[in-house]
Amino acid sequence: MSRFSFEHAFEIDTLKRLIAQHQAHFRHRSLLDFYYRGEALSVTAIELGAQDADAPCVLFVGGVHGVERIGAQVVLAFLGSLLNRLEWDTHLQALLRKVRLAFIPIVNPAGFLRGSRGNGQNVDLMRNAPIEAQEGVTFLVGGQRFSQHLPWYRGETMAAETKALIDYVTSLHQRSSSLLVLDAHSGFGLRDHLWFPHAHTREPFAGIGYVYQLHKLFEKGYPHHGHYQLAPQSHFYRTHGDIWDYLVTQVDGKIPFVPLTLEMGSWAWVRKNPRQLFNFPGYFNPQAPHRHHRILRRHVVLMQFLLDAAYGRVLERLTPSELSMLTAEGLRLWFNRGVR
Numbered sequence: 001m002s003r004f005s006f007e008h009a010f011e012i013d014t015l016k017r018l019i020a021q022h023q024a025h026f027r028h029r030s031l032l033d034f035y036y037r038g039e040a041l042s043v044t045a046i047e048l049g050a051q052d053a054d055a056p057c058v059l060f061v062g063g064v065h066g067v068e069r070i071g072a073q074v075v076l077a078f079l080g081s082l083l084n085r086l087e088w089d090t091h092l093q094a095l096l097r098k099v100r101l102a103f104i105p106i107v108n109p110a111g112f113l114r115g116s117r118g119n120g121q122n123v124d125l126m127r128n129a130p131i132e133a134q135e136g137v138t139f140l141v142g143g144q145r146f147s148q149h150l151p152w153y154r155g156e157t158m159a160a161e162t163k164a165l166i167d168y169v170t171s172l173h174q175r176s177s178s179l180l181v182l183d184a185h186s187g188f189g190l191r192d193h194l195w196f197p198h199a200h201t202r203e204p205f206a207g208i209g210y211v212y213q214l215h216k217l218f219e220k221g222y223p224h225h226g227h228y229q230l231a232p233q234s235h236f237y238r239t240h241g242d243i244w245d246y247l248v249t250q251v252d253g254k255i256p257f258v259p260l261t262l263e264m265g266s267w268a269w270v271r272k273n274p275r276q277l278f279n280f281p282g283y284f285n286p287q288a289p290h291r292h293h294r295i296l297r298r299h300v301v302l303m304q305f306l307l308d309a310a311y312g313r314v315l316e317r318l319t320p321s322e323l324s325m326l327t328a329e330g331l332r333l334w335f336n337r338g339v340r
């Protein structure tokens with residue numbers, strides 16, 4: 001693994017450059033500072049837009065897994081685009097007066113330096129939250145405590161990066177009227193997947209009505225962008241320690257909270273360029289420049305949709321009876337349930 005170390009901090013440099021260039025236009029702070037192999041690293045959060053507690057919020061997260069560099073790049077590219085539009089884009093200016101945007105482009109900077117999925121101690125942060133799977137966990141992939149030297153290691157205690165993300169999301173949720181999250185990953189399958197909780201159980205997530213509402217609005221508004229497979233993660237595999245599952249069980253259920261995990265289908269890149277199979281980072285990241293641009297623009301519509309949905313308060317405005325109808329629709333679509 002050390003073959004890739006220290007030469008792949010391009011995303012960390014990009015984030016530093018964005019902060020240096022645009023910091024007058026946003027608030028940024030470090031959620032965590034630490035040293036790894038003599039390098040000073042931090043987990044940085046950036047916030048733009050509305051500050052009042054009544055504002056809807058959208059959070060973009062990347063780089064939970066150090067080897068999935070494209071996730072951080074997609075988040076950084078979108079942030080860079082917004083910052084460059086700020087000066088002239090009056091729609092965006094109006095939106096930011098009403099909506100708070102938050103970004104944590106690189107949750108796991110030590111993993112970026114090491115070129116590893118896990119953090120500096122090889123803990124898989126997405127298996128590390130204090131929540132146990134309830135049934136049918138996939139062997140190893142679901143999270144394991146056999147060895148730190150195998151992937152999907154859960155760790156013995158909560159990693160500092162996990163805690164920093166959990167604490168920050170909890171505080172964002174407490175000061176927002178709704179919270180939408182897009183956490184960008186890569187590496188699962190051929191298609192672009194969008195997963196929502198749960199990962200720890202096959203039981204439906206309480207916010208499924210909100211997910212169904214977003215699904216319906218996106219399908220209607222962008223019928224030619226249906227390349228996402230939207231489903232509960234538990235339809236694919238179950239895991240221990242999923243951070244989003246932990247958070248949805250902890251926060252106040254009255255404030256809409258929809259964490260979505262974008263799993264970019266990187267096996268399609270491998271299929272087009274089988275040599276990537278012999279290059280570990282290449283397995284999770286597109287390597288040809290044209291493919292790279294295509295991935296960076298592929299998700300912009302979805303990301304902009306989340307901003308617009310927050311601005312339109314599409315979740316806050318639902319009446320209890322609308323929400324219960326949407327919940328029934330969601331249960332029917334994703335769980336084959338609810339035939340009354």
Ligand SMILES: [Zn+2]
Nearest residue numbers: 065068185186
């Ligand atoms: Zn991942």
